[in-house]
Amino acid sequence: QKEVEQNSGPLSVPEGAIASLNCTYSDRGSQSFFWYRQYSGKSPELIMFIYSNGDKEDGRFTAQLNKASQYVSLLIRDSQPSDSATYLCAVIGGGTSYGKLTFGQGTILTVHP
């Protein structure tokens, strides 16, 4: 069974710090990797996607992918209290997965003032 694993946290960081969120996946054929943010009681909101090894930056967010290690991470720079949420790692597996997203259980991030 294809799995996506995240540390459930909670991860607590002070305002202005860098938050580092990690994710591993079991399907070596996975091609597409996503980070979603989910506030309590709300739907997942797409933050970033990454397809290639290396780093991808978008504003305060940087996604990092290492396919050899089957590892993807999200860095949030200058963390704000409004970043407090659950961060979901999601993967589209290899083969004919027709866009099926497999989610991790999420990491709860708390940014304290």
Place this chain on the structure above:
Amino acid sequence: EPEVTQTPSHQVTQMGQEVILRCVPISNHLYFYWYRQILGQKVEFLVSFYNNEISEKSEIFDDQFSVERPDGSNFTLKIRSTKLEDSAMYFCASDGQNQETQYFGPGTRLLVL
């Protein structure tokens, strides 16, 4: 900004009853999905839909479930005979870019009594 909409936001039903959850995907999107999230658990894939047919379905999506795109805008999920364990948040998602970058609707919270 275009968004996925879902109705109703909340639905309470008796066990054994049929429910229909409705979604209006983003207008130029071609790929449609249903996911569910039981309280405190992972977001789980149910089904993907493209070109008026199911592309892939999970083992959760048994004979009690069906999907339909009855017109050019709506995308529905029907549960024929609800069970207690169907209680969850149901999210619709759509994607216009070759099965990547799925955008989620706000969800329907289903409670089966």
